[in-house]
Amino acid sequence: MSEALLEVSGLRTWFPIRKGVFRSVVGHVRAVDGVDLTVRAGETLALVGESGCGKTTVGRTILGLEPAREGAVRFEGVDLAALAPAELRPYRKEVQIVFQDPMASLDPRMRVREIVAEGMRSFGLGKNEAERTERVAEQLRRVRLDPDAMDRYPHEFSGGQRQRIGIARALAVEPRLLICDEAVSALDVSIQAQILNLLSELQEELGLAYLFITHDLSVVRYLAHEVAVMYLGQIVEHGPTEQIFEDPRHPYTRGLLAAVPSVDPARRSAEPVVLGDVPSPASPPDGCRFHTRCPEVFDRCSREMPEVAVRGDRGCRCFLPRATEA
Amino acid sequence: MSAHVLSNVVVGLLFVLGIATGVFVRRNRLWREALFELWRRRRVSILVIGVYVLVALLDSIAWVGGGDVEGVAAHEARSVIDRIFEGTREASYSAPLAATSFYGKEPLKAPSRHLLGTDILGRDVFHRTLKGARVALLIGGVTSAIAIPLALLLGVSAGYFGGRLDDVVFFVMSTLASMPGLLLLIALILALGKGTWQICLALGVTSWVGLCRVTRGEAFKLRELDYVQAARALGVSELRIVWRHVLPNLMHLVIITFVLMFSGLVLSEAILAYLGIGLDGSWGQMIDQARDELSRDPVIWWNITAAGTALFALLLAVNFVGDALRDILDPRTLREDL
Numbered sequence: 107m108s109e110a111l112l113e114v115s116g117l118r119t120w121f122p123i124r125k126g127v128f129r130s131v132v133g134h135v136r137a138v139d140g141v142d143l144t145v146r147a148g149e150t151l152a153l154v155g156e157s158g159c160g161k162t163t164v165g166r167t168i169l170g171l172e173p174a175r176e177g178a179v180r181f182e183g184v185d186l187a188a189l190a191p192a193e194l195r196p197y198r199k200e201v202q203i204v205f206q207d208p209m210a211s212l213d214p215r216m217r218v219r220e221i222v223a224e225g226m227r228s229f230g231l232g233k234n235e236a237e238r239t240e241r242v243a244e245q246l247r248r249v250r251l252d253p254d255a256m257d258r259y260p261h262e263f264s265g266g267q268r269q270r271i272g273i274a275r276a277l278a279v280e281p282r283l284l285i286c287d288e289a290v291s292a293l294d295v296s297i298q299a300q301i302l303n304l305l306s307e308l309q310e311e312l313g314l315a316y317l318f319i320t321h322d323l324s325v326v327r328y329l330a331h332e333v334a335v336m337y338l339g340q341i342v343e344h345g346p347t348e349q350i351f352e353d354p355r356h357p358y359t360r361g362l363l364a365a366v367p368s369v370d371p372a373r374r375s376a377e378p379v380v381l382g383d384v385p386s387p388a389s390p391p392d393g394c395r396f397h398t399r400c401p402e403v404f405d406r407c408s409r410e411m412p413e414v415a416v417r418g419d420r421g422c423r424c425f426l427p428r429a430t431e432a
Numbered sequence: 433m434s435a436h437v438l439s440n441v442v443v444g445l446l447f448v449l450g451i452a453t454g455v456f457v458r459r460n461r462l463w464r465e466a467l468f469e470l471w472r473r474r475r476v477s478i479l480v481i482g483v484y485v486l487v488a489l490l491d492s493i494a495w496v497g498g499g500d501v502e503g504v505a506a507h508e509a510r511s512v513i514d515r516i517f518e519g520t521r522e523a524s525y526s527a528p529l530a531a532t533s534f535y536g537k538e539p540l541k542a543p544s545r546h547l548l549g550t551d552i553l554g555r556d557v558f559h560r561t562l563k564g565a566r567v568a569l570l571i572g573g574v575t576s577a578i579a580i581p582l583a584l585l586l587g588v589s590a591g592y593f594g595g596r597l598d599d600v601v602f603f604v605m606s607t608l609a610s611m612p613g614l615l616l617l618i619a620l621i622l623a624l625g626k627g628t629w630q631i632c633l634a635l636g637v638t639s640w641v642g643l644c645r646v647t648r649g650e651a652f653k654l655r656e657l658d659y660v661q662a663a664r665a666l667g668v669s670e671l672r673i674v675w676r677h678v679l680p681n682l683m684h685l686v687i688i689t690f691v692l693m694f695s696g697l698v699l700s701e702a703i704l705a706y707l708g709i710g711l712d713g714s715w716g717q718m719i720d721q722a723r724d725e726l727s728r729d730p731v732i733w734w735n736i737t738a739a740g741t742a743l744f745a746l747l748l749a750v751n752f753v754g755d756a757l758r759d760i761l762d763p764r765t766l767r768e769d770l
Contacts, residue, residue: 166661169665170665171661171664195667198665198666199667201665202665202666203662203665205658205661205662206658207658210657210658210659211658211659211662212659213659213676213680213681215462215680215681215683224666224668225666225667227668228668229666229667241647259461259462265685272662275591275662275666277664339706
């Protein structure tokens with residue numbers, strides 16, 4: 107196992123709810139509420155969870171697009187969350203993002219050449235126009251696109267091609283960590299496979315690390331070395347991918363895995379599925395965040411918040427003995 | 433600097449601006465295709481507007497001297513249009529293409545050459561109608577040049593940066609929007625005085641709110657879009673994001689609003705002229721002055737018809753183009769093959 111590239115600890119990102127004429131803060135949406143995770147150099151960590159659990163906000167906070175309320179985002183030991191904007195700038199190059207919707211993530215009024223070169227200009231990579239053009243061509247080849255396409259506009263490409271352009275834009279500044287925020291969720295299944303193959307080839311070629319944010323567990327199993335399961339702003343379980351899939355310990359993880367549609371009737375489990383809807387992150391339940399939906403809830407769950415019990419390379423936030431005794 | 437020199441300089445600047453825009457459009461394929469599509473759909477309207485612009489420009493190029501003309505002071509500058517109609521001033525009314533004056537008494541200086549007749553002072557109505565084009569375009573152009581930058585500056589900064597600035601801008605917009613437009617306009621003109629700049633300024637103050645509201649909303653939306661977020665993650669500065677991403681993606685709204693606002697402004701001036709606070713030489717003024725003539729017997733109809741038709745044709749052409757532009761540039765109707 108390689109060393110940690112990115113270490114997030116105790117991260118909280120809260121969004122204030124303002125009301126009235128004076129915009130006084132009447133509460134917070136606790137989108138991210140105490141998240142710890144580690145991405146290792148050249149490996150993939152998948153962050154999974156339902157819509158609205160805060161996984162996208164984790165990515166945005168790591169990038170510095172949202173201010174962290176508490177906690178540290180350490181990139182090779184440097185806490186990015188504590189840096190002033192000017193000091194953060196060199197690290198922007200190291201961490202980049204690929205978005206979910208390839209329609210919205212490319213400026214419709216820019217040519218591919220300008221889109222891919224934007225980060226190069228920003229960081230002064232490539233001395234002149236000719237050199238930048240050469241670098242743009244190189245990036246396009248890297249994502250298996252024809253460099254001749256660089257004078258075309260985003261709407262002239264298909265969804266999968268657009269997603270490749272988005273990847274090329276991120277790679278153009280030579281990052282070491284790529285945050286893929288639902289990067290394949292908006293694509294057709296056949297295109298998904300192409301993009302996933304591309305991502306894993308790029309990981310081998312360039313030694314990239316991925317923080318792969320998704321709700322699609324089948325994608326996770328294909329790509330991820332490790333998995334962190336997120337529920338209502340917290341990580342409820344984390345560990346190596348195979349172990350999480352073969353032996354899920356947290357009731358929520360088991361619920362998620364049971365909800366994955368399977369073509370094999372033998373694999374369809376009789377496990378209880380997670381009940382009801384996600385509570386509002388503006389007023390999360392007391393005690394364990396998951397107790398309102400947990401099929402195995404008992405009285406302690408509504409009073410106390412369980413801590414993450416770490417056993418070896420796995421962790422689980424639950425009181426059940428199965429969670430703590432490996 | 434005397435008025436005609438300024439006018440000539442402005443014509444020169446417009447020429448340079450036109451060439452610069454042409455070069456930009458040639459380079460940018462999206463705009464080139466959009467304009468080509470506009471031409472394909474609205475050929476006649478564009479040609480009509482082109483004629484108006486040409487006439488207005490010809491009327492803006494003026495110089496002093498060149499021939500001794502009666503009734504014109506030696507230091508007075510006359511435009512190209514003025515020079516075409518030189519020496520055709522009659523004593524009073526004459527009907528279109530008439531050989532004698534209206535009451536049949538005296539022979540005309542230029543018989544059968546007054547295409548649209550002459551007015552009470554013997555001025556050629558066709559000449560005055562042509563001169564009205566310059567006034568109309570001046571009002572639309574200068575007012576837009578005041579209102580659009582103001583609306584963009586306030587709208588984009590309020591929408592993109594938000595916070596207190598947004599509160600202030602929104603308050604000002606709501607206050608202005610809550611006042612009856614025409615009353616505010618009249619009050620402003622009475623306070624500022626009558627004159628081209630004053631009227632344009634007054635119209636500008638009352639017309640920026642609409643565009644500002646649209647750009648504010650759009651900037652607010654664009655701020656959250658993924659490509660703006662991606663630029664931020666790439667370390668691009670906020671001002672550069674506004675310049676490279678926000679403004680280009682607002683341009684279609686600005687152009688559509690400009691075209692539709694333009695016809696509204698020309699019409700507003702006509703209404704102001706009707707109230708007696710319009711600009712000298714405008715179509716509105718011609719219509720206002722021709723009101724009484726409709727009660728004469730026989731009716732003097734050519735004055736009001738000429739001004740009304742000229743105004744109507746320009747507004748119709750502009751609105752046709754505006755309508756087509758909305759279809760072509762609105763991203764919601766942006767077709768894949770555009």
